[in-house]
Amino acid sequence: MPVITFKYEDLVGLIGKKVDKEVLLQKIPMIGAEIDNVDGDNISVEFFPDRPDLLSVEGLARAMRSFLGIEKGMKKYDAAPSSISIKVDSSVKEIRPFVSAAVVRDVKMSEDFIISLMELQEKLHFSIGKDRKKMAIGIHNLDAVTPPFTYKGVKPSEISFIPLGEAVEMDLNEILRKHEKGIKYAHILEKLERYPIIVDKNGNVLSFPPIINGELTAVDLFTENIFIDVTGIERKAVDSALNIVATAIAERGGKLEMVKVVDSETRNTPDLSPSQMEVNIDYASRILGFSVRKHVIESIERMGFDASIEKNVLNVDIPPWRTDILHPIDVVEDIAIGYGYDKISPELPKSMTFGSSLSYEKIHETMIGLGFNEVFTISLSNEEEQFKKMNIEPREVVSIENPISGRHSCIRVSLLPSLLEILSKNRHNDLPQMIYEVGEVVEIANGRPQNKTMVSGVKIDAKTGFTECKSIVEAILRNTGIKADVREKKSGAFIDGRCASISKGGRQIGYFGEIHPSVISNFELDYPVIAFEIYASELLSPSEDK
Incomplete structure (x- = not known):
C-alpha cells in the first residue's frame, strides 16, 4: 500500500x-x-x-x-475564472484525447512542499493513472511560458526540446530511446505515428505526456505561479487527478484559477462542484447494526462531507477529490469511521454454522521437510504477469472492474508468477532459494468462476534441473499417500521435454518441470529455475478432504 x-x-x-x-x-x-x-x-x-x-x-x-472537528464538513475552494486557455487540436483525438488544466497563483514554495508535490504526482500516476497509461500529470512554472496553450499530436521528429533533467535538446524519438523516463514509458506510445505534446503561444514545449515535462517549466523554490496539466485516455481519471493535485496545492495557500479547455465542447477546469448521493437511513442502520439517525450528520461531517436529512433519506454532498465514493455503501463506511468503530458494540451472528476444517498441515510438513520456506502473496495479479511473462496463451480470468493499480487487474489463475516475482526481488541473496505457497486461485469452468487451492513451489540454483524437480514432486506424492501418473506435457512456461503432468484417476491434478529461459529472463533471473503446481485438495486423504 x-x-x-x-x-x-x-x-x-x-x-x-x-x-x-x-x-x-x-x-x-x-x-x-x-x-x-x-x-x-x-x-x-x-x-x-x-x-x-x-x-x-x-x-x-x-x-x-x-x-478532529476543527473544520466541519466539506472544504470549499474558490476557483476563479482566468483568461488562460488550452486548445485541444483534432490531431490528438486518436492518441490521448482528454486534457484538463488548472492554475494556482501566489504559491509559497518550500523543500517540503516540492517533495510532497512530486511524490503525490508519482503516486497518482501509479494508482489512478495505471502507471501513466490512463492519465499523467504535468506541473509547470507558469511564468516561464506564454498562454494560450495547445494540446496536439505531432510526428516524432517534428519537435525538439530539452527534457526535464537534461541539458541538450532531443526530438521525441530520442527522448524515448535515451531519456530514463522515455525508456521506461515508451511502450505507452508504441505503434503511434504521432505523439501528444503541449506547447505555448510561441511553440515552447511544456510537456510530452505521458513521458516527461520540459526543463523550461521546471518547478523550483522560486516558482510563484503553477500551471497543471492532466492528460489521458479516460476523462474521469483525468478530472479526478486534477482535482486532487489542484486542491492539494491550494492547501498551501495558493489561489486557484480555472483554465478554459477549448474542445468540441468548451469547459472550465477544475470543476470543484460536489456530486450528490442519497442514502437511505434505514439501510445505513441495518448495515451498521444500530440506529444512525441521531449521529449521522456529525459522523459524516467528520469525514469531510456536507449532508442533510429529508424524511428518511440522507442527502450527501461528495467532495470532488473523493474518487472512492461510488455507491451508498461507501458512504455508510464513512459514517462508521466518523462515528468511531470503537463505539460499535460487537455482536455474535444471529445464526451460526459449524463445519470441519480443511487442514493442509501434512502438505506444510512435507514442504518444510524438503527444505522449502513458505511465503504468502496476494491473490490479485495482472494478465501480463499471469500469461505474457509466463510465455503461455491467455485464458479467461476474473477481472477487477475498477482496479486501483494496473498490477492488480485480475484474480490470479496460478501461484507461480508470484513466486517467480519473489525470486526476482531476492536476486541479491545466496542460492539455492526454495519457496512454496498454499493459496487460492480462481479458474473459469463452464463460464463460472471456481476457487481452487493450489500448492506451488519453485527452486532457483545454478545446477538444478528437471530430475531434481521430479524427485521433489514424487516425495510430495509419497508423503501425502497419493498414487499418480507422470506424463510428458508441453507448456510455453517450461523447456520442451522437461515438463510433465501429474494425473490421478485420468484427471490432471498438477504439473512440474524446468522453467523456460525466456520466462527466467522475463522475471530478470539469472539461474535455472524448477517449479511445480498441484491442486492441494487432491493431496488430501479422504478423511481430510471433507
Missing part, C-alpha cells in the same frame, strides 16, 4: 492548529491508515489505496481538520 512521509510540524502547520503528536498518531489510523514509522519529526503513514486524496500531507491535513 502507498506510504507518505512528512514532518510533524509541516502537518500541524497545514492543519492550522497545534495538535499533540501523540494525538495525531492515535487519530490518523482511525481514518483508514497505519503508522508505518516514526523517526523524530518524520512520520510515515501507510494508506489504503482507495483514498488517493490522502496521498499527500496536504490531503491528510484537510482530512484531519474535519476528523
